[in-house]
Structures are given as structure tokens and as C-alpha cells.
Amino acid sequence: MTANPLALLSQLDLEAVARVSEKVDLPALLSAASKMSDGQLRQLSRLVTGGTSEPQTLPAPNADFFGLMDTLSAEQREVAGRVRAFMHAEVAPIMNEYWNRDEFPHQIIPKLRELDLIRRIWREDGSRQPDATVMEGLITLEACKVDVSTAVFFGVHAGLALASVALGGSAAQKAEWLPKMMDLEAIGAFGLTEPEGGSQVSQGMRTTCKRDGNSWILRGQKKWIGNSTFSDFTVIWARDVDGGEVRGFIVRAGTPGYSVEKIEGKTALRIVQNGLITLDDCRVPDADRLQETQGWRTTAEVLRLTRTGVAWQGVGCAAGAYELALAYAQERKQFGKRIGEFQLIQNHLVHMLGNVTAMFTMCLHLSHLTDAGKMHDEHAALAKVFTAAHCRATVALARETFGGNGILLEHGVAKHFADTEAIYSYEGTNEINTLVVGRAITGLSAFV
Numbered sequence: 001m002t003a004n005p006l007a008l009l010s011q012l013d014l015e016a017v018a019r020v021s022e023k024v025d026l027p028a029l030l031s032a033a034s035k036m037s038d039g040q041l042r043q044l045s046r047l048v049t050g051g052t053s054e055p056q057t058l059p060a061p062n063a064d065f066f067g068l069m070d071t072l073s074a075e076q077r078e079v080a081g082r083v084r085a086f087m088h089a090e091v092a093p094i095m096n097e098y099w100n101r102d103e104f105p106h107q108i109i110p111k112l113r114e115l116d117l118i119r120r121i122w123r124e125d126g127s128r129q130p131d132a133t134v135m136e137g138l139i140t141l142e143a144c145k146v147d148v149s150t151a152v153f154f155g156v157h158a159g160l161a162l163a164s165v166a167l168g169g170s171a172a173q174k175a176e177w178l179p180k181m182m183d184l185e186a187i188g189a190f191g192l193t194e195p196e197g198g199s200q201v202s203q204g205m206r207t208t209c210k211r212d213g214n215s216w217i218l219r220g221q222k223k224w225i226g227n228s229t230f231s232d233f234t235v236i237w238a239r240d241v242d243g244g245e246v247r248g249f250i251v252r253a254g255t256p257g258y259s260v261e262k263i264e265g266k267t268a269l270r271i272v273q274n275g276l277i278t279l280d281d282c283r284v285p286d287a288d289r290l291q292e293t294q295g296w297r298t299t300a301e302v303l304r305l306t307r308t309g310v311a312w313q314g315v316g317c318a319a320g321a322y323e324l325a326l327a328y329a330q331e332r333k334q335f336g337k338r339i340g341e342f343q344l345i346q347n348h349l350v351h352m353l354g355n356v357t358a359m360f361t362m363c364l365h366l367s368h369l370t371d372a373g374k375m376h377d378e379h380a381a382l383a384k385v386f387t388a389a390h391c392r393a394t395v396a397l398a399r400e401t402f403g404g405n406g407i408l409l410e411h412g413v414a415k416h417f418a419d420t421e422a423i424y425s426y427e428g429t430n431e432i433n434t435l436v437v438g439r440a441i442t443g444l445s446a447f448v
């Protein structure tokens with residue numbers, strides 16, 4: 001059915017028509033309008049009224065395109081919803097200021113305590129809840145959609161540090177530390193990487209421990225240690241000079257010979273406080289040696305668990321960037337149209353959504369595998385490689401969608417763009433995790 005040009009024109013805002021008539025030959029335009037098709041008339045109507053004649057409700061950005069959240073239990077969704085609300089109410093309003101200042105907002109710790117999240121992952125005896133890894137993933141996803149640094153603070157404390165005590169500590173050590181850690185009353189850090197030993201730290205660990213009566217003397221340095229500038233203790237991994245075994249120690253803040261220097265000038269995760277730790281003949285009582293570790297095997301077991309969490313960081317960071325980009329594309333106008341109406345921008349958005357959907361699906365399944373006790377190193381390594389790479393590609397497209405505004409902190413996507421670089425490099429670099437998967441699928445090791 002053909003629209004009546006006069007009926008359509010009668011809906012026009014006359015002030016807008018008057019403004020147009022200053023710029024165009026209105027009689028000629030009206031004559032042309034009488035020969036126009038429906039589509040052309042609607043386009044003309046939108047042009048003259050500034051697009052207000054056809055109010056349109058656009059879909060709200062939602063990175064969960066496959067409805068994966070619907071496959072979760074009501075309780076899991078409730079916890080995810082609480083983390084989402086916390087991030088929007090408590091972290092989003094202050095995160096740019098703290099990111100800019102390269103500082104950690106300590107005031108969020110009591111509010112995080114109220115959420116009581118850690119008990120949804122760990123039990124006080126150091127065992128894991130049946131759905132611990134799914135829960136950890138959802139918490140990480142929701143946190144990273146808003147701010148990756150907050151998830152890293154949580155992951156270092158409730159993942160790396162707590163898992164070290166849970167897997168390597170005696171019953172007495174677990175009883176002393178785990179309840180306090182779950183209440184965020186004692187904050188932990190995890191010291192493995194060294195200035196000269198990142199990827200090769202398992203083979204080239206230079207930090208040493210030497211037994212001396214009822215205590216141990218620790219010597220060496222640890223680099224990049226998250227939370228360490230303010231943590232109550234740091235788990236330090238060191239090689240025994242007598243026999244070469246790797247041992248873990250709970251080193252309390254303030255121990256003589258233990259010092260932390262903040263790493264300045266980071267261009268990613270600026271809210272996370274990373275430290276360079278020096279152990280200068282640091283004496284630690286044998287009671288603070290993690291009593292049940294089994295050499296490097298325990299360290300590797302901790303990393304296997306937490307690597308899944310880092311893969312989830314990639315999902316959350318990319319999902320957050322995608323939703324920001326979609327919202328911006330629905331709002332921002334150029335050439336008289338929302339940029340979301342341009343095919344090339346839709347191509348970016350669909351590409352981002354495909355990445356996020358693949359990453360989310362992969363990590364959710366990986367978490368189910370882990371909770372079922374079926375996850376192997378190469379599974380977590382593949383997820384880390386895949387999500388880190390696809391997160392990087394996704395945030396780049398999101399940033400591009402914002403044009404120049406994409407490099408301004410106030411628009412949000414710039415922080416995701418920068419933080420992705422840290423996700424890409426820690427918990428095993430792209431190359432190291434690729435070598436782990438490559439060895440598993442070929443049966444041939446390409447490690448040097």
C-alpha cells in the first residue's frame with residue numbers, strides 16, 4: 001500500500017520544516033516528495049524531524065546472546081546478579097579515578113566482605129564447593145564486565161593465595177588462615193614470578209630457602225606480585241638449597257628481611273597494586289612453611305585452577321567492551337544516522353558478539369569439566385590462549401567503534417582495551433599455553 005504524501009507531511013514538525021526551508025527549495029522538495037516511494041518518504045520524514053517522528057525502542061545490549069545464564073541454577077544467577085549490582089553501585093563510580101591515580105580503593109573491601117562470595121567457592125576445611133569453578137567464573141565474568149582490576153584483586157586473594165593454603169597447608173594452617181581469608185580480614189598475595197624468571201620459573205627459580213634450626217632463611221626477589229603492597233601475607237615459592245625441592249612459605253607483612261616496592265608506571269590494570277618483593281635473609285618459622293606441599297606439583301595445581309579464572313577474565317572484559325560498544329553505536333550519530341545503522345559498524349558488533357559467545361560457551365564448559373574433576377592442564381591452557389586472543393580482538397573492535405572517544409577513560413572501553421594486555425601475558429603467556437596444548441595434541445614437546 002502506498003503512503004499518502006500529504007498525510008505523512010501533516011505529521012511533520014512545522015518548526016523543523018521552517019528550518020529546512022531556510023536551507024532548501026521547499027516547493028521543489030514537495031513536488032519531488034509526491035513522486036517518492038514509501039521508504040523514501042519515511043526517510044525524508046526522519047530527516048526533517050531529526051528522527052523523532054518514529055520513536056524506536058532499541059534492544060538493550062546483552063552479551064549473553066545464547067542465554068547461557070539460563071542454564072545455571074537460580075542460586076548461581078542470584079550470586080552473579082549480586083556481583084553485578086555491587087560492581088555498578090560501588091566500583092563503576094570510582095574506578096576511573098583510581099585507575100588514573102594508580103591506586104587501589106580499599107573502601108570496597110568491607111563491601112565485598114558483605115557479599116560473602118568466597119564461601120561460595122571454598123569451604124573452611126580447604127575443600128571446594130561442588131560448583132566452585134562455575135561460581136568463580138561467574139563472579140569473574142560479572143566483575144570484569146565493569147572492571148578487570150577488581151576481579152584480579154579478588155582472584156589473587158581468593159584464587160592464587162587461598163588455593164596455595166588450601167592445597168598446601170596443614171589442617172592447623174588452614175584453620176588459622178582460611179576463615180580470615182574468606183572474610184577478607186587477612187588479604188593474601190602469591191609470589192612466584194621473579195625478575196629473571198617468568199615463563200621459565202618452574203625450571204629456573206632463583207629464590208632459595210635454607211633450613212636453619214626451627215626456621216628457614218629466604219633469599220631472592222619476586223616480581224609482579226599482585227596485592228603485595230598491602231597484603232597481610234604473601235605465599236613465597238622458593239627452591240630448597242638442600243635437595244632442590246620447591247617449597248611454599250607464608251611470609252607475613254613486616255617480617256624482617258621482607259620488603260615490597262610498588263611497581264610504578266603500568267599501562268594496564270592500574271588499580272591492581274603489583275610489587276617487587278625482596279627477600280634479604282628473611283627468616284620464616286618452619287610453622288609458616290606450607291606443610292603439605294609436594295614440590296612444584298602443588299604450585300602447578302594452584303596455577304591449573306586459577307588459569308581457568310584468567311580465561312574467564314577474558315570473557316568478562318570482552319563482554320563488557322561489547323556491551324559498551326553496542327550502546328554507543330545505538331546512540332552516536334554521524335551523517336544523520338546512528339552509527340549502528342552502518343553496515344561496517346554492525347559487522348564489528350557481530351564479530352565481537354561471535355567472539356564473546358564462543359569464549360563464554362568454552363569457559364562455562366571448562367568450569368563444568370573442572371568441577372567434575374575432568375579438567376587437564378591442556379584444557380585450561382587452550383581456554384586461556386583462546387580467550388586472551390579473542391578478548392584482544394574484541395576490545396580492539398569495541399575501541400574502534402568509539403572513534404576518538406575510545407581512548408578516553410570516561411567512555412569505559414579504553415580501560416578494557418588497556419587491561420586486556422595484562423590478561424594476555426599472565427598465568428602463562430600465549431606462547432607457553434600454546435606449547436602446553438601443542439604437546440598434548442601431538443604427543444611431542446616443543447618446549448626448549
Ligand SMILES: Cc1cc2nc3c(=O)[nH]c(=O)nc-3n(C[C@H](O)[C@H](O)[C@H](O)COP(=O)(O)OP(=O)(O)OC[C@H]3O[C@@H](n4cnc5c(N)ncnc54)[C@H](O)[C@@H]3O)c2cc1C
Nearest residue numbers: 190191192193198199224225226422426427428429431432
Ligand atoms: C599485571 C600482572 C600481574 C601479575 N601478577 C602476578 C602475581 O600476582 N604473582 C606472580 O607470581 N606473577 C604475576 N605476574 C607474572 C606473570 O605470570 C608473568 O609476567 C608471566 O608468567 C610471563 O613472564 P615474563 O613477564 O617474565 O615474560 P617472559 O617469560 O620473559 O616472556 C617473554 C616472551 O617470551 C616468550 N617465551 C618465553 N619462553 C618461551 C618459549 N619457551 N617458547 C616460546 N616463547 C617463549 C613469552 O611467551 C613472552 O612472549 C603478573 C604479571 C602481570 C603483567
